[in-house]
Amino acid sequence: MSGAAIGIGTARASVKRSQRAQSILIHTVLIAGGIIVMIPLAWMLSTSLKPPHQITKFPPIWIPEPFVWSNYYRAVTIFPVSFVVFVRNSMYMSLMITLGTVLSNAIVAFAFARLTFRGSRVLFIIVLSTMMLPQQVTMIPLFILFSKFGWINTYNPLIVPHFFANAYFVFLLRQFYTTIPRELDDAARIDGCGVIGLFIRILLPLSKPALGITAIFAFSWAWNEFLGPLIYLSRMETFPLAIALSFLRAAHGVLWSELMVVSFIAMLPPVLLFFVAQKHYIQGIVITGVKG
């Protein structure tokens, strides 16, 4: 009897052992992959702090000797226009786009999630199908239209369309609204709440996380926007950060320290937002399946 017990015991132990071996193997693969993912970023930081003669060393030097912090100052003062201007432009564009995105999509998604109206199903299918549309097919007529408005070299062409809702965010917010129990609506209705009251007093306060993630996505995408600003902005004082960086690349293609410095600065806002809100961020990506 005791022999049988020992047999079971060793069997269990061997199962446990194989599980541990498996878990160690998985961790090893994941850590190795993680290191490969992180190496380029480490290399970016390292390059940004190197003295010039260490940049072209082969094999490469990982830790700069000494740390040249003045690279940062030199990189941001290399432009004919103050670097602050680019940051301000990017901030202005991103914040305005965020404002328009949150406002318009919160409202439109509410109608699709909670109100019954003829044609709502068809309309929603059209909304979803616009996700598949490449923006390039509307790019040229919109450019002609906005140039007739005199909007070239202004931020209007980049900002105004975001005040008219967007399929991704309508979908994201609608999905979120539908998770809020309908009983709340009924209770509010009995208390004499109208449709608008229901929206403002019940749904909006309960959807703060979803609205937050909408704002974060909108801000990050706007910050990363490239093709739009490239088309509409040609004067340097109007450049957002992304276009200023591509200008630096064209003008000084081999100043690697400086290029890495400005790249690092440009990636800070979206990366910090990601770290701060990573739980909601990941939820948002899972709902819409859109990359950030």
Place this chain on the structure above:
Amino acid sequence: MSAQAQSGQTALTRILSSNFWSRRTLRQREELIAYLLVSPWVIGFLVFIVGPMLTSLGLSFTETDLFTLEFVGIENYTKLLSFDTTRTLFWTTLYNTAYYVFLSIPLTISVGFFIAVLLNQNISGQPTYRIVYYLPAVIPGIATSLLWLWLFQPEFGLINWALSLVGIEGPRWLFDRSTAKMALVLMSVWGAGSNMLIFLAGLQGIPTELYEAATIDGAGIWRRFRNITIPMISPTLFFVVVTQIIWSSQVFTNVYVMTEGKGGPANATLMMVLYLYQVAFRQYRMGYASAYAWIFFLILLTFTLLLFRSSKAWVYYETEIGGQRS
């Protein structure tokens, strides 16, 4: 003035209490409000999508540079799709884009899926791994492009150094027409973390009872993976494939930055959207560019529809269980 305000106010209350409102039922009134609330999207759809698309179609039969406009019939299309490759760059750009899309999608999907499967094995520290692998997807395209330009640098770049460690003499990557596209593909794998997240969510949605039942029935790891994981993840896979095709065929920022807007060397990285940009906004041939944009759109549309068509054969939906559909 106050009298005016007052009369204005009474007019307003009269309208509000008028037959217009009261004769309508609550439902009808709500419907009106609903239309009002969706109107921003409807207006945006008409002004920023439908209108421009039709205009673009119209422009594709003209040659225009913003100041003059001349009707040319289908000449733009015949020129673009001409088989004489000295007259058109269309086939070059189509080939480059297809090369990029059809190499980068299987790579990013399989890498993303592989990491998701590993992360789904009840592993400790999952949130940390998720952040690390997803991080590249958050970084602005311009920063990624400059960084990878530096990594691919033939003499002092990190990649060729790593290759030299294993005794391979690295190619000249972006400066060589035979490796330039491959460099872009490799760079795209760095962003595979965005697929990983979506796959992970799909994997976590598979009920564990299915695996337990299969284990009791004696199914091994491979059979469980083949007969449970694969069919259950197929809707997610379908979604990822469709969105990836649409997104990656629009590749622009990295090619623009890394090749200084030229798509070189020798047009080896001239992608469809980059060429569209050149024709429309560097050469100001808006009519020709419109025709090109429409062809691009139709190609994408065909692919998407074909994928949806094929999905019946390989995408498994849970509602099919037991052959009962409501």
